[in-house]
Amino acid sequence: SQQGEEDPQALSIQEGENATMNCSYKTSINNLQWYRQNSGRGLVHLILIRSNEREKHSGRLRVTLDTSKKSSSLLITASRAADTASYFCATDALRGGAQKLVFGQGTRLTINP
């Protein structure tokens, strides 16, 4: 089974509003990452937060991490039509001495102009 689960599965908001997506995971992690996928394309890395960090910012992105609840959130402020995409969280799990990168189901975000 996959490590991360995103919530909601789909989100539709108006341009200019903020979008919040959540991710829950099951096991201990070294870090948690968020990726974006435009339709028909590969995933692109957005931001990483380490297990000893609680919050991180990058431009209009804000990520939080609560290791006690095994959850993370991604906030996109002042959304734009170009932010329309699917967003995935990914966690690292150590197995056999090598890092295993596992993705959640994703949140499909639609920004309406």
Added chain:
Amino acid sequence: DAGVIQSPRHEVTEMGQEVTLRCKPISGHDYLFWYRQTMMRGLELLIYFNNNVPIDDSGMPEDRFSAKMPNASFSTLKIQPSEPRDSAVYFCASRPVGGAEAFFGQGTRLTVV
């Protein structure tokens, strides 16, 4: 570097045929991941390699699936024989040792009829 290169981009084949998907990771990256993406199951990790050695193939759905990495610059995912339920987008991703960010190829859209 041109990024992770996958071929072909699209593949349509008849049930029972052998299918081979190819991936060239970014030079110098030690990790290579194969994922399968469908609407129903999301992004599934099939297998990953570290220094050309398969570390975890627990995600490979059946014995019909096999993957190899004969050298640091090439990997294949083979399905033999293919079935309609194998229809999906298959992604390859690579990552440098010590790095967390994974770099994805554009994917191969496989349709088995």
